[in-house]
Amino acid sequence: MSIYDPQLGRVTIDSSNQQLIAGFDWAKSQALAYVSNGTPVGKFYEAALPGRDAFCMRDLSHQSVGANVLGLQDYTKNMLFKFAEGITDSRDWCTYWEIDKYDRPAPVDYTDDSDFWYNLPANFDMLDCCYKQYLWTGDRDYVDHPVFRNFYERTVTDYIDRWDKDKDGFPEHYAPYGRRGIASYVEDGLHPLLGGDVLAAQYAAFGSYSRFLAISGKAALAELYKNKAKEVRKLYNRDWWNEENGRFNGALMQDRRGYPGYYYSATYLPFYFDLVEPGNRKKRALRDVVHHGGSNVEEKSHMAEIFYKHGLNQEAYSSLLEMMDPQLKRREYPEVSYSVIGAILTGTMGLSADAHRQSLVTMSRLTDSIDWIEAKDIPVMSGHIDIAHANGRESTLANGTGRTLQWEARFSGSHQKLYVNGTVMPASIGSDGNGEFVSTAVIELNPGDRATVKL
Structure with a gap:
């Protein structure tokens, strides 16, 4: 069937x-x-x-x-x-x-x-x-x-x-x-x-x-x-x-x-x-x-x-x-x-979506046996996105949804700054709810935009 x-x-x-x-x-x-x-x-x-x-x-x-x-x-x-x-x-x-x-x-x-x-x-x-x-x-x-x-x-x-x-x-x-x-x-x-x-x-x-x-x-x-x-x-x-x-x-x-x-x-x-x-x-x-x-x-x-x-x-x-x-x-x-x-x-x-807020969250949870992973054509909010993670230190997202999105790129650990498309950005540091620090960069992505965030 x-x-x-x-x-x-x-x-x-x-x-x-x-x-x-x-x-x-x-x-x-x-x-x-x-x-x-x-x-x-x-x-x-x-x-x-x-x-x-x-x-x-x-x-x-x-x-x-x-x-x-x-x-x-x-x-x-x-x-x-x-x-x-x-x-x-x-x-x-x-x-x-x-x-x-x-x-x-x-x-x-x-x-x-x-x-x-x-x-x-x-x-x-x-x-x-x-x-x-x-x-x-x-x-x-x-x-x-x-x-x-x-x-x-x-x-x-x-x-x-x-x-x-x-x-x-x-x-x-x-x-x-x-x-x-x-x-x-x-x-x-x-x-x-x-x-x-x-x-x-x-x-x-x-x-x-x-x-x-x-x-x-x-x-x-x-x-x-x-x-x-x-x-x-x-x-x-x-x-x-x-x-x-x-x-x-x-x-x-x-x-x-x-x-x-x-x-x-x-x-x-x-x-x-x-x-x-x-x-x-x-x-x-x-x-x-x-x-x-x-x-x-x-x-x-x-x-x-x-x-x-x-x-x-x-x-x-x-x-x-x-x-x-x-x-x-x-x-x-x-x-x-x-x-x-x-x-x-x-x-x-680590992908989650919130269509009401027009936002996406990603967080690499790669183990030592996975150096990198990439997913393409993920259907979300009436469109598609691509996501990639490398070594827990780099994340990329491409916005093909046809709408402007807020992307919260999260990384394990406490980091004062993150690099968004090569430009330094202060990180927001919080907790993951499990007693561990998480550092986040929030990036606005217009339709067709692609961004990379690195530690």
């Missing part, structure tokens, strides 16, 4: 590291093989078990990062829109967990509105995904379209209220629920009341909804949800820490005791969603995630992005190599190839 569209997959990379090139080329080819159009559901890419011709909320929310790099923004938007349309009172403000190419809830996960598979982090995860799509694309439908706006509002109000039986502010699971309302993305028989990944995704959703509200001019409501996010973060960091095990509890059990074991996505997704506050606890807990990792390729596919985000570049690159290894079992699972592409561009190359 694949289509030919010359506008998809234009992005290329070149590098001193041949493993990286081979891994990226494989991931691009594999990911594009899952792209489809012309079926009743419209534009989509597989984001579920291969062969189902379907996409689920969790996989889509994660794969959308790599999909952006491949130029699949319209496909992602269609898929997210289908889920947003599905939110309804009769399903307790859930939508469908998985939709297939026939534009129906996947029969393997859905019998009727009283009996269907659903993991409770999903609504929150998708809301946060929609905000990230807006930042990358600048598509105002994510801000203004009534279907998306209804999904966001229902998620942060009715969805929580319906599933929050004890009225502590979080949706919980009870054993009689079975598959309808699982307390985590972990799908085992533990039946916790509340997984750490629910808190993490809810924290991210509150923050993203707050920013959507601010963009829409609703300052007072935006501040309310910003504070709600802060309270979730405060509670988690205060009450969920387990000193004996050097990690945050993975879940809250039915008797309200913390589950001290490593609980995979319920333990590592708080880092993915930036729920964990900086400090020694964070460092210890991250090392615990490095030690335990993921139990399957779905979970392992998050590791590189998490480690890059939190400054563990060598561990991140090692995780990336594992995902690209031809010997990896179930490497064909769609999330693997999409996550490889996303991790290389947003992790190794």
Whole structure:
């Protein structure tokens, strides 16, 4: 199941590291093989078990990062829109967990509105995904379209209220629920009341909804949800820490005791969603995630992005190599190839976009085994950019978006000055959130401009 569209997959990379090139080329080819159009559901890419011709909320929310790099923004938007349309009172403000190419809830996960598979982090995860799509694309439908706006509002109000039986502010699971309302993305028989990944995704959703509200001019409501996010973060960091095990509890059990074991996505997704506050606890807990990792390729596919985000570049690159290894079992699972592409561009190359501010950020996270890397034709904000990094000391960006951009070129360490196209510029010195210094030059790039920043 694949289509030919010359506008998809234009992005290329070149590098001193041949493993990286081979891994990226494989991931691009594999990911594009899952792209489809012309079926009743419209534009989509597989984001579920291969062969189902379907996409689920969790996989889509994660794969959308790599999909952006491949130029699949319209496909992602269609898929997210289908889920947003599905939110309804009769399903307790859930939508469908998985939709297939026939534009129906996947029969393997859905019998009727009283009996269907659903993991409770999903609504929150998708809301946060929609905000990230807006930042990358600048598509105002994510801000203004009534279907998306209804999904966001229902998620942060009715969805929580319906599933929050004890009225502590979080949706919980009870054993009689079975598959309808699982307390985590972990799908085992533990039946916790509340997984750490629910808190993490809810924290991210509150923050993203707050920013959507601010963009829409609703300052007072935006501040309310910003504070709600802060309270979730405060509670988690205060009450969920387990000193004996050097990690945050993975879940809250039915008797309200913390589950001290490593609980995979319920333990590592708080880092993915930036729920964990900086400090020694964070460092210890991250090392615990490095030690335990993921139990399957779905979970392992998050590791590189998490480690890059939190400054563990060598561990991140090692995780990336594992995902690209031809010997990896179930490497064909769609999330693997999409996550490889996303991790290389947003992790190794440190690219992030903010279409609302018309800005891009880059930060080289090259390890000793990569002297240089270059990516061309990266689709962002309705145009394309090229990025190159060399030895962690030089970065180049070419603006092909057709609009003026603010480029924040970041470098590890404390440096008083940087050189922009050979001209010295005072650097702005700050923190990366992981206790390390970062030096930044901000350059305005008009359409067609190209700039190089060096230490």
